[in-house]
Amino acid sequence: MEGKRSNTKPSDLLKKIQEITRSIIEDICRGRSPSLYIDRFRNYCTDATGNCFCSLDLSIGKEVLALQRECHARRLDVLLRVLLIVQQLLQENRHGSKRDIYYMHPSVFQEQSVVDRAINDICILLHCSRHNLNVVSAGKGLVMGWLRFLEAGRKFDCINNLNTAHPVPVHVEEVKDIVSVAHYILVIEKESVFQRLANDQFCNRNRCIIITGRGYPDVPTRRFLRLLIEKLSLPAYCLVDCDPYGFDILTTYRFGSMQMAYDAQFLRVPEIRWLGVFPSDSEKYDLPQQCLLPLTAEDKSKIEAMLPRCYLQREVPHWRLELELLLQRGVKFEIEALSVHSLSFLSAEYIPSKIKGGVHI
Amino acid sequence: MDVSLVHQLCQNLISSAIQRCRMSDHLCRLSVFLKLSPPSDPPLVRISVSDTGVGSCLEEFQCLKYAMDPESAEKWDGVISLTTTGINDSDIYYYHLNLKEIVSTRRLTKLPSSSKNGTTFSGTEVSFSVFGSVDGLLVKLTYFLNKVLILRIPNVAIEMLVEESDDISGSRCKTLVPANDCFPLTSAASNVERLKSGLEDYVFKHGNNLNDICHSCFSSGVHLKVGSGAACTKRRRSTGQVMEAIIIISELSKPTTSSCFRACDVKTEVLYFKDFSPSSISQSSLNGLTSIDWKSYGLILRSIADHDGYALLEWENLPPYAHIDIVMKPEGMQKSHLDRTLIRKAVKLALNDLKEKNTGALLSTNALKICSYAPDLARTIGGLILSSNDLDFQGECLSLLGLQCQEIKGETTEDCIKRKIISAIEMNDRKPQRNREAAPFLFEDDYFQEPDVLDEEYEEDEQAFSSFDL
Numbered sequence: 108m109e110g111k112r113s114n115t116k117p118s119d120l121l122k123k124i125q126e127i128t129r130s131i132i133e134d135i136c137r138g139r140s141p142s143l144y145i146d147r148f149r150n151y152c153t154d155a156t157g158n159c160f161c162s163l164d165l166s167i168g169k170e171v172l173a174l175q176r177e178c179h180a181r182r183l184d185v186l187l188r189v190l191l192i193v194q195q196l197l198q199e200n201r202h203g204s205k206r207d208i209y210y211m212h213p214s215v216f217q218e219q220s221v222v223d224r225a226i227n228d229i230c231i232l233l234h235c236s237r238h239n240l241n242v243v244s245a246g247k248g249l250v251m252g253w254l255r256f257l258e259a260g261r262k263f264d265c266i267n268n269l270n271t272a273h274p275v276p277v278h279v280e281e282v283k284d285i286v287s288v289a290h291y292i293l294v295i296e297k298e299s300v301f302q303r304l305a306n307d308q309f310c311n312r313n314r315c316i317i318i319t320g321r322g323y324p325d326v327p328t329r330r331f332l333r334l335l336i337e338k339l340s341l342p343a344y345c346l347v348d349c350d351p352y353g354f355d356i357l358t359t360y361r362f363g364s365m366q367m368a369y370d371a372q373f374l375r376v377p378e379i380r381w382l383g384v385f386p387s388d389s390e391k392y393d394l395p396q397q398c399l400l401p402l403t404a405e406d407k408s409k410i411e412a413m414l415p416r417c418y419l420q421r422e423v424p425h426w427r428l429e430l431e432l433l434l435q436r437g438v439k440f441e442i443e444a445l446s447v448h449s450l451s452f453l454s455a456e457y458i459p460s461k462i463k464g465g466v467h468i
Numbered sequence: 469m470d471v472s473l474v475h476q477l478c479q480n481l482i483s484s485a486i487q488r489c490r491m492s493d494h495l496c497r498l499s500v501f502l503k504l505s506p507p508s509d510p511p512l513v514r515i516s517v518s519d520t521g522v523g524s525c526l527e528e529f530q531c532l533k534y535a536m537d538p539e540s541a542e543k544w545d546g547v548i549s550l551t552t553t554g555i556n557d558s559d560i561y562y563y564h565l566n567l568k569e570i571v572s573t574r575r576l577t578k579l580p581s582s583s584k585n586g587t588t589f590s591g592t593e594v595s596f597s598v599f600g601s602v603d604g605l606l607v608k609l610t611y612f613l614n615k616v617l618i619l620r621i622p623n624v625a626i627e628m629l630v631e632e633s634d635d636i637s638g639s640r641c642k643t644l645v646p647a648n649d650c651f652p653l654t655s656a657a658s659n660v661e662r663l664k665s666g667l668e669d670y671v672f673k674h675g676n677n678l679n680d681i682c683h684s685c686f687s688s689g690v691h692l693k694v695g696s697g698a699a700c701t702k703r704r705r706s707t708g709q710v711m712e713a714i715i716i717i718s719e720l721s722k723p724t725t726s727s728c729f730r731a732c733d734v735k736t737e738v739l740y741f742k743d744f745s746p747s748s749i750s751q752s753s754l755n756g757l758t759s760i761d762w763k764s765y766g767l768i769l770r771s772i773a774d775h776d777g778y779a780l781l782e783w784e785n786l787p788p789y790a791h792i793d794i795v796m797k798p799e800g801m802q803k804s805h806l807d808r809t810l811i812r813k814a815v816k817l818a819l820n821d822l823k824e825k826n827t828g829a830l831l832s833t834n835a836l837k838i839c840s841y842a843p844d845l846a847r848t849i850g851g852l853i854l855s856s857n858d859l860d861f862q863g864e865c866l867s868l869l870g871l872q873c874q875e876i877k878g879e880t881t882e883d884c885i886k887r888k889i890i891s892a893i894e895m896n897d898r899k900p901q902r903n904r905e906a907a908p909f910l911f912e913d914d915y916f917q918e919p920d921v922l923d924e925e926y927e928e929d930e931q932a933f934s935s936f937d938l
Contacts, residue, residue, distance in 0.1 A: 194852060
């Protein structure tokens with residue numbers, strides 16, 4: 108089921124880069140401003156009627172980058188600089204990180220997000236994913252549990268040290284020979300909770316694989332999670348804080364991010380289930396008042412901005428209800444708040460009982 | 469002496485003389501003559517304005533009105549002598565006009581006329597005498613006439629002379645404004661063309677202060693950047709109003725003599741003509757000038773000042789020793805409420821025309837900013853070509869650029885690309901904003917919206933005006 112793009116071999120991409128260069132030269136030789144037409148994508152809109160086409164992964168229009176506005180001239184400058192670097196990486200079959208690229212012209216790029224945007228634009232122009240450009244991110248995800256695999260011939264044997272965190276492989280396309288006896292995959296928002304579970308030797312007593320993206324998940328973590336689900340056909344459960352950021356991270360796993368909407372079909376994990384923690388858990392598990400923090404104004408406006416996202420209404424209306432409830436109750440709490448009763452409550456009671464009882468949405 | 473009152477009177481007399489010359493079918497001469505009497509205290513000056521145009525029907529003098537304050541009353545008795553004869557008249561008529569007389573019917577006194585003895589000619593002389601020094605007046609009148617010369621009024625020669633006499637050397641005559649060449653009225657040269665060459669001369673002669681082109685400034689083929697435009701009202705073409713505008717940008721090397729310094733003033737006097745005379749400019753016309761988006765021509769207007777009724781535009785960012793001259797001339801019926809739009813339209817047409825004809829001139833502030841990206845863009849695009857390991861692709865790109873493969877050197881390629889980028893930016897900047905290349909796609913979704921929205925300049929009352937470039 109893994110969607111694969113065609114024509115993403117380095118030689119194909121180099122040809123496409125040449126086409127772009129040639130079209131720019133043809134433009135300027137005809138006395139026209141060089142123009143790049145970049146498709147625009149979005150993975151959600153705020154159309155309340157639900158009559159939108161966001162689920163189809165179609166381009167919603169084209170943006171023209173030409174030398175008519177200063178901001179476009181600047182973007183064109185950045186984009187072409189990054190394109191030149193990508194051409195060199197592909198020709199020499201080397202890899203570079205987004206950060207490496209940033210440091211090649213820091214004074215021009217000014218900030219990392221400028222480079223990231225250019226990389227996204229290039230992916231759209233070349234119809235490929237970021238890793239096809241030989242551009243990788245540093246990789247911040249962690250994994251542990253009943254799993255063994257090879258990455259570029261290197262063996263990752265997590266089963267040997269069940270409760271030790273391993274970094275998520277950066278070159279996901281080179282991951283092979285995945286072996287697992289796990290029954291499910293647990294996706295954890297935060298490293299602190301991941302380490303709590305490692306400390307409690309959660310995997311000794313539960314046949315599972317645990318992954319964390321350490322906050323908003325990066326591309327390798329999401330691609331790796333997708334690969335595991337596809338290869339092993341395991342259910343995946345996600346545990347996030349009961350606050351707007353936790354919910355947003357949950358939707359990033361499930362639907363992808365807006366910044367990389369063009370690639371959402373290869374990054375999202377539609378199978379993921381929300382295990383907790385739910386706003387209603389505070390009563391269900393009898394959390395004392397001091398564990399509950401009032402929502403700030405910023406929290407509230409973030410929730411209000413998330414509620415109209417079309418995919419919530421269309422695909423996970425029950426998630427949306429929980430989000431509404433969060434806003435109504437006006438309090439948030441972290442996963443760790445469950446430790447108020449006992450340190451091992453999370454690993455010994457909360458997670459196993461939820462999975463066993465099917466208490467996830 | 470109250471210079472402004474006398475000056476005002478002289479201007480009016482000259483203006484009406486110009487009208488009489490224009491009505492004539494023959495070559496005409498217009499002389500302004502100031503005769504300074506032998507030194508006396510206070511000095512006495514006889515000022516006369518004479519022309520060989522059609523005779524006067526006196527109407528233009530009837531409506532002269534001046535508020536005479538007691539001070540000027542001491543210097544001028546308010547009496548003007550008039551001598552005029554029409555081409556068909558057999559006599560020359562003499563009058564006295566007393567401007568102090570409040571009842572207008574009593575102002576004019578007819579004097580005995582004299583016979584022309586069968587000769588055929590026409591003309592008018594108006595003269596009056598005032599007490600006081602005339603230095604200030606001479607400067608102002610010279611300035612005024614130098615501006616009139618811009619118009620190159622067909623078949624009219626204009627001059628100004630001053631005669632001084634003293635007991636020692638008798639009388640000396642000095643020419644302040646030499647009689648200009650008479651411009652024949654040919655159909656080939658349109659009004660705008662005449663105005664254009666008149667303004668070019670004005671610039672070459674440093675405001676017509678010199679008798680000839682200033683060779684030290686304009687010798688080495690210094691090229692004036694000239695643009696012209698005419699806007700007219702579309703409706704009721706028969707009574708339509710036309711506004712002509714000429715703009716000249718002159719850039720000099722360092723000026724050598726002091727008379728040349730005027731040429732690099734950062735201020736521009738708006739030369740505005742009404743009925744073939746330099747005139748002050750109306751407030752609505754000024755508003756029209758202020759409302760032009762000068763930035764889209766790379767100019768920053770610091771202020772508009774009023775200088776003796778003439779508008780002075782002060783620029784913020786002119787290059788050193790550059791000067792802008794603007795002349796505007798309305799024709800046809802005057803409807804002041806249209807001035808604003810017409811002036812704006814005509815000046816913009818002239819600016820566009822100048823930009824069209826002079827590569828790189830008047831680039832918009834935006835285009836200048838974008839041009840600053842050209843070197844970096846060129847270096848990167850050059851890099852994309854030269855660092856490619858596909859030699860066929862390299863060869864193809866270089867031949868597209870018109871370069872020989874032997875020339876493959878980074879700098880050559882880069883330079884070539886840079887030149888082409890800049891010329892594309894310049895070409896695009898010359899197009900009127902409405903017609904520029906495909907506008908960037910805008911999204912309804914806030915997520916993609918850029919903070920800087922292109923500031924388009926919209927025309928007001930677009931339907932009412934047509935434009936033609938000349």
